[in-house]
Amino acid sequence: MNAHDAMAAVERLLPDKAGHTYSLGGGSVVVTLRGGGQVVAKRGVGADANRAEAAGLRWLGEPGDLPVPAVHGFDDDWLVMEFVPPGAPSERAAREFGRGLAALHLRGAPAFGAPPPGGPTQAWIGMARMRNEPTDDWPTFYARQRIEPYVRQCVDQGLFTSTESAIFDRLCARLPELAGEPEAPARLHGDAWSGNVHWATDGSAWLIDPAAHGGHRETDLAMLRLFGTPLLEHIVDAYVEAASDFGAPLADGWRDRVALHQLFPLLVHSVLFGGGYARQSIEAARTALG
The missing domain is CATH 3.30.200.20 (Phosphorylase Kinase; domain 1)
Structure with a gap:
């Protein structure tokens, strides 16, 4: 290039x-x-x-x-x-971003795993392949399309032993009980780490580089936390307030499920970069299992 x-x-x-x-x-x-x-x-x-x-x-x-x-x-x-000229983070922009993200999630999606209109089933997250296939419920979608394919790749690369891969099997079997109260599919950015929140010169925060699909809104929130988004607590506080104002508060215990929702990006990073991310993936799975 x-x-x-x-x-x-x-x-x-x-x-x-x-x-x-x-x-x-x-x-x-x-x-x-x-x-x-x-x-x-x-x-x-x-x-x-x-x-x-x-x-x-x-x-x-x-x-x-x-x-x-x-x-x-x-x-x-x-x-x-x-092209959006870059600027600096601000508390006002962070709170506006949090409220906007809550509203965006509640726009919904046809199903968990549904691609955006006109989007392909075989998509990408960063430099890794990602499948978007409509699924009836979030636990099934998350197990089949967001955990199991990447665990298999990690095993093939020698990153997980059979004993370690069994941890993910147990987690997938227990996903219906670990996932919290069922909720409707959200309109998800899908790769909402700090680098994909773009702070602009006009004092706003933009979403860039999506891996969009129908998913669980806790996933975007967990990914924002994974790599330290600036002013995160202002974003989250505004999100929580807005979700309640919109009549769709986050389910009880959502903070306890952060590790569960961080598991997908950690597994993707394990496939791409190996090493420490594989260890973090195992720790996240153990934390999610409790």
Whole structure:
């Protein structure tokens, strides 16, 4: 990937001709248009990655609860979207983000595991494959699509012994009792770690780089906590208040289920990076089992 490729993609997908560029890292390039303005050109990591991300951004942005970058176009190789100049976190932005996220979750989804409209079943989370297939209940979805496939990959990579993988088998068997009170599928960002909360110069917080699907709203909250999102407690406090105001308070014991919902991103990181993440995954499973 280089700047020339990004400029060529923008010229294919937008009527404006590209001017100069600079890299954001991670396969993304900011392109200044000769007609004015800037866009981000992001190189896809694999088949259907751009279609999945474009569908996710449109689905998350459709109700207007939280700002997300507008999609200008995509093809098999590149996704071109709105560039949002970065700013600094603020308490006001954090609280607005928390309230907006609560509203977004309650927009709902057709089913657990449902992809965004127009999104593929075989999607991506970061650089890892992720399957989105509609499922009747969250415990079944979480076991079959978010735990078991990644545990198998970890076993194949020699990261888990048979004794360690059995911990995840026990957890999956007990998911109906560990999951808390059943609730409707949420409209989930799906990869809401701190790097995907973008603080903008206009004093707002944006959602970027989604792995969107129908899921459990506690999953986004747990992922925000996993890698230390700035001003997290302001986000969470505003979220909890808003959820109650909307008549859909979080279920009792949701803070005790953080490790359960962090298990999926930890397993993904184990598959991609191994080592310490595999140990954290085992500890999270043990914590969730109690």
